[in-house]
Amino acid sequence: MVNKVDHIGIAVNNLEESIKLYVDILGLELHGTETVEEQKVKVAFLPVGDTEIELLEATTPDSPIAKFIEAKGQGVQHIAFKVDNIEEALEEMRAKGVRLIDEKPRYGAGGARIAFLHPKSTNGVLIELCEKK
Numbered sequence: 001m002v003n004k005v006d007h008i009g010i011a012v013n014n015l016e017e018s019i020k021l022y023v024d025i026l027g028l029e030l031h032g033t034e035t036v037e038e039q040k041v042k043v044a045f046l047p048v049g050d051t052e053i054e055l056l057e058a059t060t061p062d063s064p065i066a067k068f069i070e071a072k073g074q075g076v077q078h079i080a081f082k083v084d085n086i087e088e089a090l091e092e093m094r095a096k097g098v099r100l101i102d103e104k105p106r107y108g109a110g111g112a113r114i115a116f117l118h119p120k121s122t123n124g125v126l127i128e129l130c131e132k133k
């Protein structure tokens, strides 16, 4: 069902500064930035091999990213697995008794269809399923 780690989401205070870190220190390339209003985040993508680093900065104080940083500080926030069919994947999760944050897929950055599983069901890891065309 899951065929690769699509990206790793990292919560940061300042997108510009964090981009610099990954570009200057690790030599990654910035692939673009985007604001996702629905999720109250500004996102930067930095591909690395077959996967991507996704840096996330809150755009409002009530953004999930702002809340995450308030509770835990900056750092890895979620891991996203790529699936071919997100409806089927969610159905399978439901059948396996996994608690879902998103009962239905919603749109994430880059037009991907995404859904989060509840960390209480996944030993504390926020898992995103994502379907990209």
Ligand code: ZN
Binding pocket: 007, 009, 054, 078, 080, 128
């Ligand atoms: Zn993500």
